[in-house]
Amino acid sequence: MSEERKLNAQDFEKKHKENERLQELKIRTKNCCCRYCGGDLKLRRILYGNVKEGRVEIFCNECDRIEYGVNKEIYHVAKYFEDEFQLNLYPENDDSAKTYQMNVAKLCDIMAWGCKNLGLLEYDGFKVPVDISQSILGEEVILYDMDLDEDVEIIDMDEDAIFGRKTGGASCL
């Protein structure tokens, strides 16, 4: 390698190192979602310092918080766990949407910690292919008349039902 090319490579490496955090944040906004609401993450200029690198953080507009996020797959599994088993790590809190979100966020932390320590997860994503069940992803399931038993009652998704679901209370179905 010529001296000039070697220097260019060093410059590139130095530049990359300097922007390492920015790169990390960009990757996370792409791969991750908010641990609390599952919403998309954005890079936002928070501070007004002179150094570009130090001004930016990942932000969840939905929750209005600075949020490092968790891999989307982990969020879906944590949310599924919470919906299925109603684990309550904050019994002293009200049974509210906030508590539900805090429980999901804590589950995300635990699952991410587990995956990281099993060597399955790095900050930039999973190191192994993840085959997540479609039902966990919470996609709409279309049921036809013939799929339903006669005694199944279908309730319209009114406000109370939505609230009940959000707070981890009685399901609408």
Added chain:
Amino acid sequence: MSVVVKAEHLSCQSGRRYLIHDINWEIEKGDHWIVFGMNGCGKTTLLSIIAGFKGETAGKLEVFGEAYNEKNIFSHRKRIGWVSSSFFDKYLSWESAMDIVLSGVSGTLSLSKDITNDDVKRAKLLLKKLRLGNKMAQPFALMSKGERQCVLIARALISNPEILILDEPGTGLDIYAREYVLQAIADLAETTDMTIIYVTHYVEEILPMFDKTILMKDGYIVDQGKTGEMFDNDSISRLLGYPVVAAQDAMGNVRVKLEVESTFRDLYDTMNKEEEA
């Protein structure tokens, strides 16, 4: 002694207004400084620039012998513990106490990939010590002022900083927490070579080990030097724009006495008379 912070003609402007103007200040390793001044005199702006969370618009600032740049911003921020509810209240809302404390490990406002199990254990220990063991997941916005202050103190201490900047840390704390924090600061000052900068409005919080003081007014440093010399009648009366009696006793404790006469009653009476008329 090596210089850890050097500000030369440092200014910060917002629009046409100077938040701080022509600041010259040199802080040596192991120094214990008091920053004293009235509300809105630029104390928080000056310290947030030193802590690397805000930029200057003119002048020169060197921290640990270097100006802040893309390469050193986070490593330098990690070496500075920065407690300022008037600063962080603007940026933090629904983040959990634990996340905020852990953000001190990386010198950012969010978590980072470098968080280790030991960091988490240390964050838990600090929060427990500051009596927030049962509020680790609590959002910042739902905490009392004193609890927020304790979260920020834990955030500042988690990275074993070389410089500790405390911007009115006693404000909002209950009697136990305030004494605990003052005791912790006294311990740090006596047993380590940590540089400590302490901003306060309350002279009873000025511990004897804070032997240097800067007096700020309207964005300027009006005077700086030994605490005993700064807290005399003339300097403090000039600073506050009101006659006071100020002195430092033999134990090094600072006392300021001022008699303020309220004109509120006259104003209230005048308003009532006008209303009746």
